Amino acid sequence: MSTSTEVVFVVAVADLDIFSQRFILSKFIMADEEDGEFFRLFADVPLNPPEKRDMCDRCKRPLSVCLCAHFPSKYLQISTRVHVLQHPREESRLLTTVPLLEVCLPPEKLVIRRGRRFNSKTDWPELHKIMTKPTTLLLYPGPEAENIKKMDKLAPGEHYDIIVLDGTWRQAKDIFHNNPFLCQARQVQLEHDHISEYVIRTQPNSKSLCTIEAIALSLSVLENNDEVAEALIRPLRALCKIQLDHGAVVHFNKDHQDEILLRA
Numbered sequence: 001m002s003t004s005t006e007v008v009f010v011v012a013v014a015d016l017d018i019f020s021q022r023f024i025l026s027k028f029i030m031a032d033e034e035d036g037e038f039f040r041l042f043a044d045v046p047l048n049p050p051e052k053r054d055m056c057d058r059c060k061r062p063l064s065v066c067l068c069a070h071f072p073s074k075y076l077q078i079s080t081r082v083h084v085l086q087h088p089r090e091e092s093r094l095l096t097t098v099p100l101l102e103v104c105l106p107p108e109k110l111v112i113r114r115g116r117r118f119n120s121k122t123d124w125p126e127l128h129k130i131m132t133k134p135t136t137l138l139l140y141p142g143p144e145a146e147n148i149k150k151m152d153k154l155a156p157g158e159h160y161d162i163i164v165l166d167g168t169w170r171q172a173k174d175i176f177h178n179n180p181f182l183c184q185a186r187q188v189q190l191e192h193d194h195i196s197e198y199v200i201r202t203q204p205n206s207k208s209l210c211t212i213e214a215i216a217l218s219l220s221v222l223e224n225n226d227e228v229a230e231a232l233i234r235p236l237r238a239l240c241k242i243q244l245d246h247g248a249v250v251h252f253n254k255d256h257q258d259e260i261l262l263r264a
Contacts, residue, residue, distance in 0.1 A: 059103060065246075067100075070238040072231050075106040079159040080222045082215055083127065084112045085175055087167030095200060095243065097212035098166055100235045117178050131184040136161045138185040139218055140176055145189035148221050160222050162188075166211045169204050190217055197236060200243045202251040212236050 053062040061067060082105065090096055091114055101110055113127065121128045130136045135154065139162055154160065163185060165172040176182060194217060196203050198210035209217070216232035219225075244250065 060099065065242050067235050067238055067242075068103075070235040071100075071103050075109075076104055076228060076231055078105065078109055078219060078223050078228065080109070080219055081159060081161045082110050082219070083130070083161060083163045084110070084166050084211070085118060085163060085179075086112055086114045087116065087165075087171035087175060088114055089171060090167040095239065096166075097198070097210050097236060100212050100239070101215065101232070104232055104235070116175060118175075119179055119181060128181065130161045131181060133161065134186070135159065136163070136185045138163045138182055138187045139189070139214060140165060140172075140182075140187055141189040142187060145187040147191050148188040148218055149191065151188070151222065153224075162215075162218060162222070164211060164215055164218075169208070188218075190214060192217055197233060197240060199250045200240050200248050210236070 053064065055061065056063055056066040056068060059067045059071070082101070084098060084101070086098060090098075098112060102112075111126075113124065118124045118127055135158060137148070137151070137160055139148070151160070163182065165175045167175065190209070192207070192209075194209065194213065195206070196209050196213060198213065201210070203210075212232055213236065216229040219232070220227075220229035240248075
């Protein structure tokens with residue numbers, strides 16, 4: 001292929017969407033060295049690839065399904081600092097709830113760390129530093145976990161740090177068991193009657209909550225403010241409705257699925 005042809009090819013491919021680019025490049029690799037064969041394959045690419053949708057700068061979603069009307073008009077004012085330990089696979093999944101948190105909570109009150117292991121004090125110094133504080137909580141259920149509703153009210157000027165594991169239940173367990181230092185924190189759990197509104201993904205049981213719901217209910221307790229929970233859950237509710245309106249189906253929790261099987 002001549003130099004001028006290569007330039008035209010690069011410019012043409014650059015104007016295409018990512019799917020068409022991948023199609024072109026795969027055909028280019030398989031094509032014969034003769035220009036005629038290559039351009040015969042090039043002709044298979046759609047001439048009018050789909051246009052990119054305009055995106056919202058705030059919620060990072062297409063404007064047609066923007067969630068900003070459901071977010072608080074400004075960051076929620078809270079004293080608690082939330083530390084999310086997110087499993088790497090959760091970050092790449094669609095429709096995760098941590099991005100909703102990032103729009104609602106001030107950056108200085110929300111710290112997101114991604115990984116499977118956080119044992120190194122050199123790599124995660126700030127995380128290990130807060131483990132020595134009596135006001136650091138680990139939100140994770142277990143026989144030794146305390147009811148978060150029974151936490152003491154802190155003196156003015158003090159605040160809680162709460163660590164939350166983000167991922168599927170299997171991934172959360174993986175983080176918990178691979179990071180024994182987390183047990184230095186005061187382990188707490190939510191005792192609640194809230195039915196998860198995260199209906200576009202399957203929950204393990206009827207008491208399970210998604211990450212933003214667990215944080216919302218925890219903050220409503222620690223901040224003594226029920227409005228915090230509603231402000232955080234509102235965009236989740238809107239997200240699920242939009243997905244259902246666009247063809248998604250309701251996912252029942254596994255307890256409900258087992259009950260249906262028993263009745264069948």
